[in-house]
Amino acid sequence: MLEQYIGATVMFIMAIGIACGMVFMTSVLGPKRHFAEKMEPFECGEKQIVSPHQRFSVKFYLVAVLFVLFDIEAVFFFPWAILFKKLGMFGFVEMLFFIIILGVGLCYVWIKGGLDWE
Amino acid sequence: MELLIFYPLAGFCVLMGLGVIISSSPINSALSLIAMMMGLAGVFVLQQAHFLAILQIIVYAGAIMVLFMFVIMLLNLKSAEEDTWSIRPQNTYVSVLTGFLALGALYKIACVISQAKLDSPAAVPDDFGTVVRVGTTLFTDFVLPFEVASILLLAAMVGAVVLAKNKID
Amino acid sequence: MEHIPAPAIDFISLAPALILSVFGMLVLLMDLFAGKNKNLLVFASLVGLVLAGVSAFAPKALPVVSFGGSYVVDHLSVFFTLIFVFSSALTILLSIEYNPRNGIRAGEYYALILFCTVGMILLASATDLIMIFLGIEVVSICLYVLAGIKRGDVKSNEAALKYFLLGAFATGFLVYGMTLLYGATGTTKLAGIAEVIHSGQTNSDTLLLLGTVLLIIGFGFKVASVPFHMWAPDVYEGAPSPVTAFMAVGPKAAALVAFYRVFATAIPEIGTTWDTLLMVVAVATMVIGNFGAIVQTNIKRLLAYSSISHVGYLLIAIIARNSLGGSAIAYYMMAYAFMIFGTFGIVILLGEKNSENLEIKNYAGLGVKQPAIALCMTVFMLSLGGMPPFAGFIAKFYIFGAAIKEGYVVLVVIAVLNSVVSLYYYLKIVVLMYMKDSERELELSMGPITLAVVAIAVFGTIEMGLFPDPILQLTQ
């Protein structure tokens, strides 16, 4: 039973190997010049010592939330994708309602400006 | 043989769970939560609920924890300056009493469950946890929950945008 | 590729929920283009509600079972659908004047109320654990957002946070209880559970018992019964008034009908285990609700505590567990809807541009300045206290009747004593209105629509007190 997971585990190990490898290689091979700016922790291009309140921007959060919600929606598609042949018309209508409802959600968010970055 | 896998996995999950509530910096607790969820995915696999194991990784570890990390970054929460553990003096009695009561109750329940005659489960047909079987039940028996779930997601979407959008026209 | 059979779906019985969700989405989209004036949204949502209310009577031969036993529409659920549609319509009417005055400009407010009503309607006729769980979650999510919709106000924010955190916490227990129930009996259908218990081959009785206890904890929170009531006063005070009124009626009724369905249809057989427990909870709820209300100075907190004590009376009907109990809860909630919306209509009327004047002492001297409104408030207060000519008396009468039929006489005596104590703080307001004179002049914002709501409520309270029969027939 577990053999089926061999493929998944191999792929998993390969991914971790490459990631660690890259980090290891850069630290080993890369030139090491230590000066002030470089030592600072990287914060997506934002300056560090700034009062939290001012630089608080919500677009990060909005993107993340929409990612979560539409991810769930995508997950609903997996079983449907496999079974929709067997479910026939009923399955199709069922999923149609699902998509319509979440479609409304999408246009709402889109027009409301939740998606645009600035 | 499976017990050999079950015990370390369970131990790992419990450890990671404790890590969530013990570690002082929220980032550490978030990371240990992700680890715990991975562990749980393993437990689901052990139960041959493969579809749900994958779901656990995609939905929980993948999406929800990402959201948590975003928010932690957003709110720029450094390691908690206050002491993580704090029981306010006023209700020390209440908490101690509750602790004892809870322990007593849990002990009784635990020993009842342990010698309950829940014998080991019968061998489960190999298509038990697969996507096909779960999908069929989902789309035939539980059509209404499926549709209501979409309403729920829509409501959550609207709510999130209403509350979080910074400039409301 | 054999064809998977589609389950039997009867769309007519599903009509109210379908109509309301369509209108909810419509309102959502219209809000994008509505811009400043929200009247169009209000109109659309009211039309939606009326259509849903009418379509509730569409199914001819009740009860209609569909979705493989997980969705049953019977007299009880039709009546509760009416209560939900009625209460959300009144909430929208109340908020027409309240929202602009208190800085709530979100158009999604109406969409969320409609979605919440959809959740409640589904909950009213859900007879499957998953369906009940999802119904409760839809209702709760909408309410978390509605409670915190006044973004500028710190109180509304704090209310939303408290309601959310404790709500999520309680949902954990609710789901754990449902899981144990599923584990012990092997099925999530309430009818199935009842049948398995009846035939006695549950997997293990301890799991069943533990599951019931956790369910009591989960439902206890949603209904705000005592050990889990702590959130109610703060959230009722923090949330905007129309939302508070909505919260006190709609979702509470939905949680109660779910509570009733699970406890009276799924697990009545093991009633002897959980009824003593529920009795202790009911008595504690009544006592703490009443005693908490006595020293309150804020009208909304007072109404919050009073609604907690009313839950105590309603729990008696659940303990009675007979069919009379079901219709008693239905009748009580309809009467309660009239009373609460009327009272909150007046609370809103008293609010001025800058401050909402929620302190009770603002009601002093109302009898002189506004005799009509003072009279309406007196009617509501007396009816909430359970005085004879009004709806409150008949509602309590039927609940106590149901309980006595099952022999819970001591419980009823305690309930009656409690309603006497409750009269004290209800009449304290009446005394303030008529006996004391007001020290500072406050000009009321006489919104015509809010006045209309108060008028409907007064008519309802008196009508249900004097002519209980037509509405009672509906609940049987």
Added chain:
Amino acid sequence: MDGFVPLNHYLLLSATLFVIGVLGVLLRRNVIVVFMSIEIMLNAVNISLIAFDHYLNNSDGQVFSFMVMCVAAAEVSVGLAIIISMFRNKPTVNLDEFNILKW
């Protein structure tokens, strides 16, 4: 596979995780960590759901668990939205500082 890991082991695991979640909610002062412990509780529920499903050999439990995940996601999104809108007014995440509404 001879799945002879008995059911009550899974139940015990789920119960301990549940208790850890409850302790997290009670003891921690940081809103986010409290929120995470609630997630732990929901995960604990999922474990016992799957365990019962395996024991009873039908897939209702798995659909239920799927729905629980869906609800958890919705709750997270709304919850964090509330936390952010609250953070705007008062830049703190310490739970004990939210006590305007009392008595």
Added chain:
Amino acid sequence: MFGYGWLVLISPLLGFLSLSCFGKRIPRSIAGYVACATVGLSFFISLILLVHLSVLEPENRVGGVQAMYTWIDSGQFQLDFAILIDPLSVFMFLIVTGVGFFIHVYSLGYMEHDPEFKRFFAYLNLFIFSMCVLVSAADFFFLIVGWALVGLASYLLIGFWRDKPSAVLAARKAFVMNVIGDVGMLIAAFMILETFGSLSYQKVFESAPGMFLANDINVILITLFLLVGAFAKSAQLPLHTWLPDAMEGPTPVSALIHAATMVTAGVYLVARCHTLFELAPFTMYVIATVGIITATFAGTIAMVQTDIKRVIAYSTMSQLGYMFLAVGLGMFSFGMFHLMTHAFFKALLFLGAGSVIHSMNDEQDIRKMGGLAKAMPITYITFLIGSLALAGFPLTSGFFSKEAIIMASYHSAMGNIAFWALAIFTAGMTAFYSFRLFFTVFQGDSRTPDAHPHESPITMTGPLMILAFFALTAGVLGHWVDGFLSPVFGGHAEHYEDGFLETIAVLVGFGGILTAGLLYMVPSDRVAQLREVLAPIHDILFHKYYVDEIYDFLIVKPVKAISVFLEDMGEKKGVDFAVDQVGVQVREVSKYVSIWQSGRIRDYALNMVAGMALVLIFVAFL
């Protein structure tokens, strides 16, 4: 089919509501006419009901219950808003609304310059409404509701002149006595509900004969408690002291309430529940004896009273004694017939007294009156007719009804020589005191030189004349009343013909009138001589047998002593302290409950978990 019957109740109710709620906006004059119009409308509808009933054959006139809808229906106990339209209730409707209408017209004039004109008419309408509720109730529940409302209305009307302390005292006394009656009625209602399981007349009266044999202890107890209510309301012996004090109220009030309608409620109650009373011959005997004793007792006191209204009040008590005698002997329709005739001539006498007082600018003491015949001809003639009817002068209405009762007191099954003797003796006394009053007020010369009596305006004398006409001719209706009411009482009350007794009754009547004429017609000192001779008797009678003093001594003083004792010992330290403490403790507990709400989320979560732990322990170790 009698749907419109509800209008009889609703129109006075609307009158009361409109006058009391919108009193400020309605000008004085219109208020009066509104009140009279509502009562007039009720009277008109009662007439229609009468015609409608008499068209039907006798057997389906009974039991016309008009149920509006069921109010409370839980298990076996069912209660619905309903009125009972049958000959007895329509008969009472006619009396209440008829006499009520005349008195409303009369008080237009009488209360002309009273500042609180509107409030008076509002209360009058309230009284008519409550009397209609009492009379038309289809079950004991609404009977008691009417009973209490009537008590309330009489309290409000007696104490109408709020600034007069004696009026307020009298009103309180009347109310306390009425409440005692109400308590009796309530106990009876509880017992009825217990034994018959329902309160509605129909069920109770159909199942009663089957369930009990004569003189069964429950029926006796039920009927005795009902009697307590009847005697309190109709001022019979033990509970009669409130009626003479009730004269403090305005005269139209005395006429309407304390002559025509309210006091007759007791007789109506016994007539309505005749099936129950027939099952308890012992109670019937009690009714008869108490009735005749009260009649004699009141007659003796009336002979020596000096206040014009008190004389008439005692005569009312005495005539009520006759009605109870008739009803006690089983002659229900005779009782009702005497009730009707009495309503007419007693209202006439009261209104006449009112117009006398009105013209003598509120003087009520007859010793200061005299020689008003010439000044007030209409009042004089109508008062004469009234006195003749009261005395039972042949061919007047009083004669027919009282004579039938006197005959029955001897010949009927339970009648005996003692009843008859007392009845005849009281008839004589009645004749004597009614004409003593008549002669001292109207004949002889005026004893107050400066008084200049003037005839009352038409609005007052009009009703006097109409009532006088009825007082004269009502006697003819005897057979019609007996026939009309027979379906309700199941059978006719036989009318005994006995020439010999009849002549004795007439002779006794004449004798009374003659002695009164001798003593009071011709001004002489005979009256003074007689008074010395009979001084001891006179004092006893004058002081009303010292009943008030006895009550005072037996009941009021000891109660005061105990209360003084309790005051300082029990009250201060015991009860007051306890009550205050309850209040204080309740506030403490509730303060604690609200403080418990600390506002911190983690405390709430902790409480939740504590609650859970308790619940788990409760279940785990259960």
